[in-house]
Amino acid sequence: MVDENQLRQWGTKVVDIEKQALENLYQYIDSSEFAQACQLILQCTGKVIVMGMGKSGHIGNKISATLASTGTPAFFVHPGEASHGDLGVLSENDIVLAISNSGEASEILTLIPVIKRMGLPLISVTGKPESSMAKLAQLHLCIEVPEEACPLGLAPTSSTTATLVMGDALAVALLQARGFTQDDFALSHPGGSLGRKLLLKVSDVMHKGDELPSVKHDICITEALYEISKKGLGMTAVVDSNNTLVGIFTDGDLRRVIDADVNLRTTSIADVMTQGCVTITENILAAEALKVMDTKSINGLVVINEQQQPVGALNMLDMVKAGVI
Template structure:
């Protein structure tokens, strides 16, 4: 049985060593080469072709995916497969981002004559500024780390973390340089929960038309209760003769009315409604409306247009059903 304290200590040591590796990375991001690499990728009219073998390949795959999803067209090419036909994916408008901690990856070095012949800019990401890849590249990004977290100094740990963070630094710097927005991001993430959060707007979720709970401020409380029960949102909007919002009546308001022993059949709803309720526009993201509900500690919202007229309503359950939560 392995000692639990030892396991926790070993885990803490890994985190400490990798934190130090990332602290060491600042100097390389502050270098002129980082800015030049960003500019080269920003100006690229084709794709950023990412290459890497072994663990560097796994990290390269993630970097290419992050670049592609944040506005920089990118594609991962396995160096081993590239020698057997996959180099056909390259065009003269591309930029190569080659990753190797040692800077001596034989599979990548084998490809350099072809890359040079095509005249493609090469950005090398290595932990060895004196390596052949570093010397033969147009730009070199150093990801050298003081030590690997592996006690044997063999398994890529700190070095792969540093490489991943360098890739994120490139991608996010380019994202900001391009003015990449949430809407742009949503276009490349239409599926799943993330897509729903980024694409769904209030108008896509809200109840409207005959499904909208809405009553005149002239009616009595009991008639308003019938509307609330019928529409099933636990609330109803109260409007004036011009369909402009004047208040809201919720299940919570009903409890206060009952406690006060108010006559439900004779008292106008305007006398007990909540005035100045929280509203939203139908064109904002559903995720933003959810944030409003969280901040105001409420379960529902009334949706109005520019004339302050009621056009919709939604509650927390609608957010759940739409997958926004």
């Protein structure tokens, strides 16, 4: 059984070594090459094609995904597959970002003459400024680290961390240069929670048509309860003869009515409904509606149009189902 203190010491040493590697990275991001690489990518009217073998390929996959999700069209191409047809995805407006810690990945070096012949800009990311890839590239981003966290000096550890951070630095700098917003991010993440919060409108979530609970103001409480039970939202809108909203009746109102020993069959819903209820319009974001419910400590809302007529209704459960919460 290995001593627990020893395991913790080994783990802590890895963090210390990789922390030093990131401290070392400042000088390369502060260099003119980093800014030039950003400018080159900003001028690109095509895609950023990211390449890398082995662990560099795994990091390259993540970098391409981060670029793509933050406003810079990009995707990863495996260098080995590229030599057997996948290089056909390159177009004349693209730019290539090639990653290799040694700067001598043969699979990438094989492709460089083709990339050059196509006239595509090449940015290399290596830990060796004197490497073949560094010299052949139009721009070189250095990710050299003092040492790998692997005690054997073999497994890519500090170098892959530095490469990943360099990729994040590129993506975020480009994001800010493009003026990329939360709304832009949501458009590329429609399936994510942020996308749902930023894209879903009340009209996408609300119950409308036959699903909308609504009763006339002159009916009795019992009839209103039937509508609430039928529609299953725990409330109903109350309207006048012109279908204008005059109030709302909820499960909470029912509890108060029962406590007051009101006759449910003879009392008009207009006498016990909540007047001046909180309403929203269908064109606002569902997240805004949720904020209204939280602020007012209510579980449901009636959605109205410009004529103050109810066109929809929603409750907290709808927000949960829609992934807004």
